Amino acid sequence: MNVDFTNFSLVLNAVRSRYPATHKLQIAFNNFVVDVFVNNKSLAVALEHYFAEFIVKNPQRAVNTTVTVHDAPPLSFPYAFTLAMPASPHKKIKHEWAELDEGRVIHHRITDMYYLIGNGENCIAGPCLERKNQVVNFINSRFITNQVDNGYLLGHASAVTSNGRGLIICGNSGAGKSTLALHMLTNGADFVSNDRVLIPNSGSNPFYGTLQQPRINPGTALNNPSLQRILSPEERIEFGRMSPETLWQTEYKYDAIIPECYGNHRFIPHAPLSAVAIMDWRRNSEPMMIETLTAQEARHFITHMMKKNDLLYVPKNKGYTDPTINDYIQALKDKPIFVLHGGVDFAQATKKLTTFLNTGSTGA
Incomplete structure:
Protein backbone atom coordinates (compact mmCIF):
# COMPACT_ATOMS: atom_id res chain seq x y z
CA MET A 1 0.00 0.00 0.00
CA ASN A 2 1.38 3.40 -1.00
CA VAL A 3 0.28 5.40 2.02
CA ASP A 4 1.60 7.47 4.92
CA PHE A 5 1.75 4.74 7.57
CA THR A 6 2.11 7.26 10.39
CA ASN A 7 -1.45 8.43 9.76
CA PHE A 8 -3.97 5.98 11.23
CA SER A 9 -6.93 7.30 9.22
CA LEU A 10 -5.04 7.00 5.94
CA VAL A 11 -3.95 3.44 6.70
CA LEU A 12 -7.50 2.50 7.66
CA ASN A 13 -8.97 4.05 4.54
CA ALA A 14 -6.37 2.31 2.36
CA VAL A 15 -7.38 -1.12 3.71
CA ARG A 16 -11.07 -0.36 3.28
CA SER A 17 -10.57 0.98 -0.24
CA ARG A 18 -8.49 -1.96 -1.42
CA TYR A 19 -10.86 -4.60 0.03
CA PRO A 20 -14.28 -2.88 0.06
CA ALA A 21 -16.78 -4.44 2.47
CA THR A 22 -20.28 -4.27 1.00
CA HIS A 23 -22.13 -7.17 2.67
CA LYS A 24 -23.92 -5.79 5.73
CA LEU A 25 -25.39 -7.41 8.83
CA GLN A 26 -26.56 -5.78 12.04
CA ILE A 27 -26.10 -7.50 15.40
CA ALA A 28 -27.81 -6.55 18.67
CA PHE A 29 -25.88 -7.22 21.88
CA ASN A 30 -28.86 -6.57 24.13
CA ASN A 31 -29.26 -2.80 23.52
CA PHE A 32 -25.81 -2.35 21.99
CA VAL A 33 -26.09 -2.47 18.20
CA VAL A 34 -23.17 -3.16 15.84
CA ASP A 35 -23.19 -2.71 12.07
CA VAL A 36 -20.83 -5.23 10.48
CA PHE A 37 -19.63 -4.83 6.87
CA VAL A 38 -17.86 -7.79 5.22
CA ASN A 39 -16.07 -8.01 1.87
CA ASN A 40 -16.46 -11.78 1.48
CA LYS A 41 -19.97 -13.13 0.86
CA SER A 42 -19.18 -16.62 2.18
CA LEU A 43 -17.86 -15.12 5.41
CA ALA A 44 -20.92 -12.83 5.69
CA VAL A 45 -23.19 -15.88 5.37
CA ALA A 46 -21.15 -17.76 8.00
CA LEU A 47 -21.36 -14.83 10.43
CA GLU A 48 -25.08 -14.45 9.85
CA HIS A 49 -25.52 -18.13 10.71
CA TYR A 50 -23.30 -17.85 13.79
CA PHE A 51 -25.12 -14.79 15.19
CA ALA A 52 -28.53 -15.84 13.80
CA GLU A 53 -30.66 -15.17 16.88
CA PHE A 54 -29.10 -11.74 17.35
CA ILE A 55 -29.29 -10.45 13.78
CA VAL A 56 -31.56 -7.41 13.44
CA LYS A 57 -33.92 -8.46 10.65
CA ASN A 58 -35.26 -4.99 9.83
CA PRO A 59 -32.47 -2.58 10.89
CA GLN A 60 -34.02 0.55 12.34
CA ARG A 61 -32.17 0.91 15.60
CA ALA A 62 -29.56 3.55 16.34
CA VAL A 63 -26.13 2.02 15.77
CA ASN A 64 -23.55 2.15 18.57
CA THR A 65 -20.50 1.18 16.52
CA THR A 66 -19.39 -0.22 13.17
CA VAL A 67 -16.95 -3.04 12.35
CA THR A 68 -15.47 -3.63 8.90
CA VAL A 69 -14.15 -7.10 8.02
CA HIS A 70 -11.70 -7.53 5.12
CA ASP A 71 -10.74 -10.99 3.96
CA ALA A 72 -7.38 -10.42 2.28
CA PRO A 73 -4.07 -12.05 1.41
CA PRO A 74 -1.19 -11.49 3.84
CA LEU A 75 -0.75 -7.77 4.54
CA SER A 76 2.40 -5.95 5.53
CA PHE A 77 2.79 -2.83 7.67
CA PRO A 78 6.24 -1.26 8.16
CA TYR A 79 5.99 -0.66 11.90
CA ALA A 80 8.53 -1.29 14.62
CA PHE A 81 6.00 -3.36 16.53
CA THR A 82 6.09 -3.75 20.30
CA LEU A 83 5.82 -7.37 21.39
CA ALA A 84 3.01 -8.30 23.81
CA MET A 85 4.86 -10.63 26.16
CA PRO A 86 2.77 -13.50 27.57
CA ALA A 87 2.29 -13.90 31.31
CA SER A 88 4.09 -17.26 31.16
CA PRO A 89 7.54 -17.45 29.53
CA HIS A 90 6.59 -20.88 28.16
CA LYS A 91 3.79 -19.51 25.98
CA LYS A 92 4.18 -18.21 22.45
CA ILE A 93 4.14 -14.48 21.75
CA LYS A 94 0.84 -14.05 19.93
CA HIS A 95 0.50 -10.30 19.48
CA GLU A 96 2.51 -7.21 18.65
CA TRP A 97 1.26 -3.66 18.20
CA ALA A 98 2.06 -0.15 17.04
CA GLU A 99 0.55 2.94 18.65
CA LEU A 100 -0.29 5.80 16.27
CA ASP A 101 -1.66 9.26 17.02
CA GLU A 102 -5.31 8.31 16.40
CA GLY A 103 -5.34 4.56 16.76
CA ARG A 104 -3.64 1.24 17.29
CA VAL A 105 -2.52 -1.42 14.81
CA ILE A 106 -2.36 -4.94 16.29
CA HIS A 107 -0.83 -7.92 14.54
CA HIS A 108 -1.64 -11.51 15.49
CA ARG A 109 1.72 -13.08 14.75
CA ILE A 110 0.48 -16.67 14.51
CA THR A 111 -2.49 -16.15 12.15
CA ASP A 112 -1.29 -12.98 10.35
CA MET A 113 -4.50 -11.10 11.18
CA TYR A 114 -4.49 -7.33 11.74
CA TYR A 115 -6.77 -5.23 13.91
CA LEU A 116 -7.04 -1.45 13.43
CA ILE A 117 -8.86 0.29 16.25
CA GLY A 118 -9.13 3.81 17.57
CA ASN A 119 -11.00 7.08 17.23
CA GLY A 120 -14.27 5.15 17.06
CA GLU A 121 -13.07 2.95 14.16
CA ASN A 122 -12.92 -0.86 14.16
CA CYS A 123 -11.35 -2.90 11.36
CA ILE A 124 -10.06 -6.45 11.02
CA ALA A 125 -8.09 -7.62 7.96
CA GLY A 126 -6.24 -10.72 6.82
CA PRO A 127 -7.29 -14.34 6.18
CA CYS A 128 -10.67 -13.71 7.82
CA LEU A 129 -12.55 -16.52 6.11
CA GLU A 130 -10.04 -19.04 7.45
CA ARG A 131 -10.07 -17.38 10.88
CA LYS A 132 -13.78 -16.86 11.44
CA ASN A 133 -13.44 -17.31 15.21
CA GLN A 134 -11.04 -14.37 15.40
CA VAL A 135 -13.58 -12.26 13.52
CA VAL A 136 -16.27 -13.37 15.98
CA ASN A 137 -14.02 -12.52 18.92
CA PHE A 138 -13.26 -9.10 17.47
CA ILE A 139 -16.94 -8.28 17.03
CA ASN A 140 -17.59 -9.42 20.59
CA SER A 141 -14.69 -7.31 21.82
CA ARG A 142 -16.51 -4.14 20.71
CA PHE A 143 -19.33 -4.92 23.16
CA ILE A 144 -16.80 -5.72 25.88
CA THR A 145 -15.09 -2.36 25.29
CA ASN A 146 -18.40 -0.54 25.64
CA GLN A 147 -19.26 -2.29 28.90
CA VAL A 148 -15.80 -1.79 30.45
CA ASP A 149 -15.95 1.89 29.49
CA ASN A 150 -19.22 2.01 31.42
CA GLY A 151 -17.72 0.58 34.60
CA ARG A 215 -16.24 -23.98 21.88
CA ILE A 216 -16.15 -27.55 23.14
CA ASN A 217 -13.78 -30.49 23.03
CA PRO A 218 -14.74 -33.97 21.78
CA GLY A 219 -15.24 -35.33 25.30
CA THR A 220 -17.87 -32.70 26.06
CA ALA A 221 -19.72 -33.51 22.84
CA LEU A 222 -19.46 -37.27 23.38
CA ASN A 223 -20.80 -37.22 26.95
CA ASN A 224 -23.76 -34.86 26.48
CA PRO A 225 -26.78 -36.21 24.52
CA SER A 226 -27.68 -32.69 23.36
CA LEU A 227 -24.25 -32.27 21.73
CA GLN A 228 -23.59 -35.65 20.14
CA ARG A 229 -24.95 -34.48 16.77
CA ILE A 230 -21.86 -32.25 16.48
CA LEU A 231 -19.73 -35.38 15.97
CA SER A 232 -19.88 -37.58 12.89
CA PRO A 233 -20.57 -41.31 13.45
CA GLU A 234 -16.89 -41.98 12.73
CA GLU A 235 -15.79 -39.39 15.29
CA ARG A 236 -18.11 -40.84 17.92
CA ILE A 237 -16.48 -44.24 17.43
CA GLU A 238 -12.94 -42.81 17.41
CA PHE A 239 -13.38 -40.63 20.49
CA GLY A 240 -15.39 -43.33 22.25
CA ARG A 241 -12.33 -45.55 22.21
CA MET A 242 -10.20 -42.98 24.04
CA SER A 243 -9.63 -42.96 27.78
CA PRO A 244 -11.26 -40.14 29.80
CA GLU A 245 -7.83 -38.62 30.41
CA THR A 246 -6.95 -38.60 26.70
CA LEU A 247 -10.32 -37.04 25.85
CA TRP A 248 -9.77 -34.38 28.54
CA GLN A 249 -6.44 -33.43 26.96
CA THR A 250 -7.67 -33.40 23.33
CA GLU A 251 -7.31 -29.87 22.00
CA TYR A 252 -9.59 -30.01 18.95
CA LYS A 253 -12.59 -27.70 19.32
CA TYR A 254 -16.10 -27.63 17.87
CA ASP A 255 -18.65 -24.81 17.81
Whole structure:
Protein backbone atom coordinates (compact mmCIF):
# COMPACT_ATOMS: atom_id res chain seq x y z
CA MET A 1 0.00 0.00 0.00
CA ASN A 2 1.38 3.40 -1.00
CA VAL A 3 0.28 5.40 2.02
CA ASP A 4 1.60 7.47 4.92
CA PHE A 5 1.75 4.74 7.57
CA THR A 6 2.11 7.26 10.39
CA ASN A 7 -1.45 8.43 9.76
CA PHE A 8 -3.97 5.98 11.23
CA SER A 9 -6.93 7.30 9.22
CA LEU A 10 -5.04 7.00 5.94
CA VAL A 11 -3.95 3.44 6.70
CA LEU A 12 -7.50 2.50 7.66
CA ASN A 13 -8.97 4.05 4.54
CA ALA A 14 -6.37 2.31 2.36
CA VAL A 15 -7.38 -1.12 3.71
CA ARG A 16 -11.07 -0.36 3.28
CA SER A 17 -10.57 0.98 -0.24
CA ARG A 18 -8.49 -1.96 -1.42
CA TYR A 19 -10.86 -4.60 0.03
CA PRO A 20 -14.28 -2.88 0.06
CA ALA A 21 -16.78 -4.44 2.47
CA THR A 22 -20.28 -4.27 1.00
CA HIS A 23 -22.13 -7.17 2.67
CA LYS A 24 -23.92 -5.79 5.73
CA LEU A 25 -25.39 -7.41 8.83
CA GLN A 26 -26.56 -5.78 12.04
CA ILE A 27 -26.10 -7.50 15.40
CA ALA A 28 -27.81 -6.55 18.67
CA PHE A 29 -25.88 -7.22 21.88
CA ASN A 30 -28.86 -6.57 24.13
CA ASN A 31 -29.26 -2.80 23.52
CA PHE A 32 -25.81 -2.35 21.99
CA VAL A 33 -26.09 -2.47 18.20
CA VAL A 34 -23.17 -3.16 15.84
CA ASP A 35 -23.19 -2.71 12.07
CA VAL A 36 -20.83 -5.23 10.48
CA PHE A 37 -19.63 -4.83 6.87
CA VAL A 38 -17.86 -7.79 5.22
CA ASN A 39 -16.07 -8.01 1.87
CA ASN A 40 -16.46 -11.78 1.48
CA LYS A 41 -19.97 -13.13 0.86
CA SER A 42 -19.18 -16.62 2.18
CA LEU A 43 -17.86 -15.12 5.41
CA ALA A 44 -20.92 -12.83 5.69
CA VAL A 45 -23.19 -15.88 5.37
CA ALA A 46 -21.15 -17.76 8.00
CA LEU A 47 -21.36 -14.83 10.43
CA GLU A 48 -25.08 -14.45 9.85
CA HIS A 49 -25.52 -18.13 10.71
CA TYR A 50 -23.30 -17.85 13.79
CA PHE A 51 -25.12 -14.79 15.19
CA ALA A 52 -28.53 -15.84 13.80
CA GLU A 53 -30.66 -15.17 16.88
CA PHE A 54 -29.10 -11.74 17.35
CA ILE A 55 -29.29 -10.45 13.78
CA VAL A 56 -31.56 -7.41 13.44
CA LYS A 57 -33.92 -8.46 10.65
CA ASN A 58 -35.26 -4.99 9.83
CA PRO A 59 -32.47 -2.58 10.89
CA GLN A 60 -34.02 0.55 12.34
CA ARG A 61 -32.17 0.91 15.60
CA ALA A 62 -29.56 3.55 16.34
CA VAL A 63 -26.13 2.02 15.77
CA ASN A 64 -23.55 2.15 18.57
CA THR A 65 -20.50 1.18 16.52
CA THR A 66 -19.39 -0.22 13.17
CA VAL A 67 -16.95 -3.04 12.35
CA THR A 68 -15.47 -3.63 8.90
CA VAL A 69 -14.15 -7.10 8.02
CA HIS A 70 -11.70 -7.53 5.12
CA ASP A 71 -10.74 -10.99 3.96
CA ALA A 72 -7.38 -10.42 2.28
CA PRO A 73 -4.07 -12.05 1.41
CA PRO A 74 -1.19 -11.49 3.84
CA LEU A 75 -0.75 -7.77 4.54
CA SER A 76 2.40 -5.95 5.53
CA PHE A 77 2.79 -2.83 7.67
CA PRO A 78 6.24 -1.26 8.16
CA TYR A 79 5.99 -0.66 11.90
CA ALA A 80 8.53 -1.29 14.62
CA PHE A 81 6.00 -3.36 16.53
CA THR A 82 6.09 -3.75 20.30
CA LEU A 83 5.82 -7.37 21.39
CA ALA A 84 3.01 -8.30 23.81
CA MET A 85 4.86 -10.63 26.16
CA PRO A 86 2.77 -13.50 27.57
CA ALA A 87 2.29 -13.90 31.31
CA SER A 88 4.09 -17.26 31.16
CA PRO A 89 7.54 -17.45 29.53
CA HIS A 90 6.59 -20.88 28.16
CA LYS A 91 3.79 -19.51 25.98
CA LYS A 92 4.18 -18.21 22.45
CA ILE A 93 4.14 -14.48 21.75
CA LYS A 94 0.84 -14.05 19.93
CA HIS A 95 0.50 -10.30 19.48
CA GLU A 96 2.51 -7.21 18.65
CA TRP A 97 1.26 -3.66 18.20
CA ALA A 98 2.06 -0.15 17.04
CA GLU A 99 0.55 2.94 18.65
CA LEU A 100 -0.29 5.80 16.27
CA ASP A 101 -1.66 9.26 17.02
CA GLU A 102 -5.31 8.31 16.40
CA GLY A 103 -5.34 4.56 16.76
CA ARG A 104 -3.64 1.24 17.29
CA VAL A 105 -2.52 -1.42 14.81
CA ILE A 106 -2.36 -4.94 16.29
CA HIS A 107 -0.83 -7.92 14.54
CA HIS A 108 -1.64 -11.51 15.49
CA ARG A 109 1.72 -13.08 14.75
CA ILE A 110 0.48 -16.67 14.51
CA THR A 111 -2.49 -16.15 12.15
CA ASP A 112 -1.29 -12.98 10.35
CA MET A 113 -4.50 -11.10 11.18
CA TYR A 114 -4.49 -7.33 11.74
CA TYR A 115 -6.77 -5.23 13.91
CA LEU A 116 -7.04 -1.45 13.43
CA ILE A 117 -8.86 0.29 16.25
CA GLY A 118 -9.13 3.81 17.57
CA ASN A 119 -11.00 7.08 17.23
CA GLY A 120 -14.27 5.15 17.06
CA GLU A 121 -13.07 2.95 14.16
CA ASN A 122 -12.92 -0.86 14.16
CA CYS A 123 -11.35 -2.90 11.36
CA ILE A 124 -10.06 -6.45 11.02
CA ALA A 125 -8.09 -7.62 7.96
CA GLY A 126 -6.24 -10.72 6.82
CA PRO A 127 -7.29 -14.34 6.18
CA CYS A 128 -10.67 -13.71 7.82
CA LEU A 129 -12.55 -16.52 6.11
CA GLU A 130 -10.04 -19.04 7.45
CA ARG A 131 -10.07 -17.38 10.88
CA LYS A 132 -13.78 -16.86 11.44
CA ASN A 133 -13.44 -17.31 15.21
CA GLN A 134 -11.04 -14.37 15.40
CA VAL A 135 -13.58 -12.26 13.52
CA VAL A 136 -16.27 -13.37 15.98
CA ASN A 137 -14.02 -12.52 18.92
CA PHE A 138 -13.26 -9.10 17.47
CA ILE A 139 -16.94 -8.28 17.03
CA ASN A 140 -17.59 -9.42 20.59
CA SER A 141 -14.69 -7.31 21.82
CA ARG A 142 -16.51 -4.14 20.71
CA PHE A 143 -19.33 -4.92 23.16
CA ILE A 144 -16.80 -5.72 25.88
CA THR A 145 -15.09 -2.36 25.29
CA ASN A 146 -18.40 -0.54 25.64
CA GLN A 147 -19.26 -2.29 28.90
CA VAL A 148 -15.80 -1.79 30.45
CA ASP A 149 -15.95 1.89 29.49
CA ASN A 150 -19.22 2.01 31.42
CA GLY A 151 -17.72 0.58 34.60
CA TYR A 152 -18.24 -3.17 34.21
CA LEU A 153 -15.63 -5.70 35.33
CA LEU A 154 -14.48 -8.26 32.77
CA GLY A 155 -14.61 -11.85 33.94
CA HIS A 156 -13.26 -15.11 32.50
CA ALA A 157 -16.30 -17.33 32.97
CA SER A 158 -19.29 -19.13 31.54
CA ALA A 159 -22.81 -18.39 32.76
CA VAL A 160 -26.35 -19.78 32.79
CA THR A 161 -29.76 -18.57 33.96
CA SER A 162 -33.12 -19.98 35.02
CA ASN A 163 -36.11 -18.94 37.14
CA GLY A 164 -34.95 -15.33 37.41
CA ARG A 165 -31.52 -16.30 38.74
CA GLY A 166 -28.14 -16.12 37.03
CA LEU A 167 -25.05 -18.19 37.84
CA ILE A 168 -21.48 -17.35 36.79
CA ILE A 169 -19.21 -20.42 36.42
CA CYS A 170 -15.44 -20.01 36.54
CA GLY A 171 -12.22 -21.88 37.26
CA ASN A 172 -8.76 -22.47 35.88
CA SER A 173 -8.41 -22.92 32.13
CA GLY A 174 -9.51 -26.45 31.25
CA ALA A 175 -11.54 -26.95 34.43
CA GLY A 176 -14.71 -27.51 32.42
CA LYS A 177 -16.63 -24.21 32.61
CA SER A 178 -18.37 -24.64 29.26
CA THR A 179 -18.94 -28.35 29.86
CA LEU A 180 -20.72 -27.68 33.15
CA ALA A 181 -22.76 -24.85 31.65
CA LEU A 182 -23.90 -27.09 28.79
CA HIS A 183 -24.83 -29.92 31.17
CA MET A 184 -27.00 -27.38 32.97
CA LEU A 185 -28.63 -26.43 29.66
CA THR A 186 -29.45 -30.11 29.10
CA ASN A 187 -31.02 -29.93 32.57
CA GLY A 188 -33.23 -26.97 31.60
CA ALA A 189 -31.20 -23.81 32.20
CA ASP A 190 -30.65 -21.15 29.52
CA PHE A 191 -27.24 -20.08 28.23
CA VAL A 192 -25.79 -16.63 29.05
CA SER A 193 -22.13 -16.76 28.05
CA ASN A 194 -19.31 -19.08 27.06
CA ASP A 195 -16.04 -17.44 28.08
CA ARG A 196 -16.53 -13.78 29.11
CA VAL A 197 -18.91 -12.03 31.48
CA LEU A 198 -19.32 -8.33 32.26
CA ILE A 199 -20.10 -7.74 35.93
CA PRO A 200 -21.52 -4.43 37.21
CA ASN A 201 -19.03 -3.00 39.70
CA SER A 202 -21.82 -1.73 41.94
CA GLY A 203 -23.22 -5.20 42.56
CA SER A 204 -26.44 -4.21 40.80
CA ASN A 205 -28.12 -6.29 38.09
CA PRO A 206 -27.92 -7.63 35.47
CA PHE A 207 -24.58 -9.00 34.37
CA TYR A 208 -23.95 -9.62 30.65
CA GLY A 209 -22.46 -12.28 28.42
CA THR A 210 -20.99 -11.98 24.96
CA LEU A 211 -22.40 -13.57 21.80
CA GLN A 212 -19.77 -16.28 21.55
CA GLN A 213 -21.11 -19.78 20.99
CA PRO A 214 -19.48 -22.46 23.16
CA ARG A 215 -16.24 -23.98 21.88
CA ILE A 216 -16.15 -27.55 23.14
CA ASN A 217 -13.78 -30.49 23.03
CA PRO A 218 -14.74 -33.97 21.78
CA GLY A 219 -15.24 -35.33 25.30
CA THR A 220 -17.87 -32.70 26.06
CA ALA A 221 -19.72 -33.51 22.84
CA LEU A 222 -19.46 -37.27 23.38
CA ASN A 223 -20.80 -37.22 26.95
CA ASN A 224 -23.76 -34.86 26.48
CA PRO A 225 -26.78 -36.21 24.52
CA SER A 226 -27.68 -32.69 23.36
CA LEU A 227 -24.25 -32.27 21.73
CA GLN A 228 -23.59 -35.65 20.14
CA ARG A 229 -24.95 -34.48 16.77
CA ILE A 230 -21.86 -32.25 16.48
CA LEU A 231 -19.73 -35.38 15.97
CA SER A 232 -19.88 -37.58 12.89
CA PRO A 233 -20.57 -41.31 13.45
CA GLU A 234 -16.89 -41.98 12.73
CA GLU A 235 -15.79 -39.39 15.29
CA ARG A 236 -18.11 -40.84 17.92
CA ILE A 237 -16.48 -44.24 17.43
CA GLU A 238 -12.94 -42.81 17.41
CA PHE A 239 -13.38 -40.63 20.49
CA GLY A 240 -15.39 -43.33 22.25
CA ARG A 241 -12.33 -45.55 22.21
CA MET A 242 -10.20 -42.98 24.04
CA SER A 243 -9.63 -42.96 27.78
CA PRO A 244 -11.26 -40.14 29.80
CA GLU A 245 -7.83 -38.62 30.41
CA THR A 246 -6.95 -38.60 26.70
CA LEU A 247 -10.32 -37.04 25.85
CA TRP A 248 -9.77 -34.38 28.54
CA GLN A 249 -6.44 -33.43 26.96
CA THR A 250 -7.67 -33.40 23.33
CA GLU A 251 -7.31 -29.87 22.00
CA TYR A 252 -9.59 -30.01 18.95
CA LYS A 253 -12.59 -27.70 19.32
CA TYR A 254 -16.10 -27.63 17.87
CA ASP A 255 -18.65 -24.81 17.81
CA ALA A 256 -21.78 -25.84 19.73
CA ILE A 257 -24.40 -23.54 18.20
CA ILE A 258 -26.96 -23.15 20.99
CA PRO A 259 -30.20 -23.00 18.91
CA GLU A 260 -29.10 -26.01 16.86
CA CYS A 261 -28.25 -28.10 19.93
CA TYR A 262 -30.87 -26.91 22.43
CA GLY A 263 -33.57 -25.09 20.47
CA ASN A 264 -34.39 -21.46 19.78
CA HIS A 265 -34.38 -18.71 22.41
CA ARG A 266 -32.10 -20.57 24.83
CA PHE A 267 -29.20 -18.09 24.45
CA ILE A 268 -30.04 -15.12 26.67
CA PRO A 269 -26.92 -12.93 27.05
CA HIS A 270 -27.91 -11.20 30.30
CA ALA A 271 -29.15 -12.37 33.69
CA PRO A 272 -29.59 -11.30 37.32
CA LEU A 273 -26.36 -11.75 39.25
CA SER A 274 -27.31 -14.35 41.88
CA ALA A 275 -24.19 -16.42 42.62
CA VAL A 276 -20.78 -17.57 41.40
CA ALA A 277 -19.60 -21.19 41.14
CA ILE A 278 -15.83 -21.70 41.16
CA MET A 279 -14.42 -25.04 40.01
CA ASP A 280 -11.54 -26.04 42.28
CA TRP A 281 -11.91 -29.75 41.67
CA ARG A 282 -9.39 -32.36 40.55
CA ARG A 283 -9.50 -35.44 38.33
CA ASN A 284 -9.52 -38.00 41.16
CA SER A 285 -11.98 -40.33 42.90
CA GLU A 286 -12.81 -38.06 45.85
CA PRO A 287 -16.48 -37.10 46.26
CA MET A 288 -17.38 -33.68 44.96
CA MET A 289 -18.50 -31.19 47.62
CA ILE A 290 -19.67 -27.59 47.52
CA GLU A 291 -18.39 -25.03 50.02
CA THR A 292 -20.41 -21.81 50.30
CA LEU A 293 -18.28 -18.73 51.02
CA THR A 294 -18.58 -14.98 51.00
CA ALA A 295 -16.66 -13.07 48.36
CA GLN A 296 -14.10 -11.99 50.97
CA GLU A 297 -13.62 -15.58 52.16
CA ALA A 298 -13.29 -16.72 48.53
CA ARG A 299 -10.69 -14.06 47.73
CA HIS A 300 -8.11 -16.56 46.46
CA PHE A 301 -10.64 -18.39 44.26
CA ILE A 302 -12.07 -15.19 42.76
CA THR A 303 -8.71 -14.56 41.11
CA HIS A 304 -9.72 -17.35 38.70
CA MET A 305 -12.44 -15.13 37.23
CA MET A 306 -10.44 -11.92 36.93
CA LYS A 307 -9.62 -11.06 33.32
CA LYS A 308 -7.26 -8.28 32.32
CA ASN A 309 -8.28 -6.24 29.28
CA ASP A 310 -6.16 -7.04 26.23
CA LEU A 311 -4.79 -4.95 23.35
CA LEU A 312 -8.23 -4.77 21.74
CA TYR A 313 -9.34 -2.49 24.56
CA VAL A 314 -8.45 1.18 24.09
CA PRO A 315 -9.91 3.05 27.10
CA LYS A 316 -12.20 5.97 26.44
CA ASN A 317 -11.00 7.39 29.75
CA LYS A 318 -7.26 8.10 29.47
CA GLY A 319 -6.93 7.75 33.24
CA TYR A 320 -8.25 4.19 33.22
CA THR A 321 -6.51 1.63 35.43
CA ASP A 322 -7.12 -2.11 35.54
CA PRO A 323 -9.45 -3.24 38.34
CA THR A 324 -8.05 -5.08 41.36
CA ILE A 325 -9.21 -8.12 43.30
CA ASN A 326 -10.89 -5.72 45.74
CA ASP A 327 -13.10 -4.38 42.95
CA TYR A 328 -14.33 -7.90 42.17
CA ILE A 329 -14.92 -8.66 45.85
CA GLN A 330 -16.91 -5.44 46.20
CA ALA A 331 -19.04 -6.31 43.16
CA LEU A 332 -19.78 -9.77 44.60
CA LYS A 333 -19.98 -8.80 48.27
CA ASP A 334 -23.56 -9.95 48.84
CA LYS A 335 -23.51 -12.97 46.52
CA PRO A 336 -22.87 -16.59 47.59
CA ILE A 337 -19.69 -18.08 46.18
CA PHE A 338 -19.96 -21.85 45.65
CA VAL A 339 -16.53 -23.49 45.54
CA LEU A 340 -16.54 -27.00 44.04
CA HIS A 341 -13.93 -29.17 45.77
CA GLY A 342 -12.98 -32.84 45.50
CA GLY A 343 -13.17 -34.89 42.33
CA VAL A 344 -14.64 -33.83 39.00
CA ASP A 345 -18.33 -34.75 38.98
CA PHE A 346 -20.35 -32.92 36.34
CA ALA A 347 -23.54 -34.84 37.12
CA GLN A 348 -23.53 -33.94 40.82
CA ALA A 349 -22.47 -30.33 40.18
CA THR A 350 -25.24 -29.98 37.60
CA LYS A 351 -27.81 -31.34 40.05
CA LYS A 352 -26.73 -29.07 42.93
CA LEU A 353 -26.37 -25.88 40.88
CA THR A 354 -29.63 -26.47 38.99
CA THR A 355 -31.32 -26.83 42.39
CA PHE A 356 -29.91 -23.42 43.29
CA LEU A 357 -31.32 -21.84 40.12
CA ASN A 358 -34.70 -23.43 40.84
CA THR A 359 -34.94 -22.81 44.59
CA GLY A 360 -32.21 -20.39 45.70
CA SER A 361 -30.34 -23.13 47.59
CA THR A 362 -27.95 -25.88 46.48
CA GLY A 363 -29.42 -28.25 49.07
CA ALA A 364 -25.89 -28.96 50.22
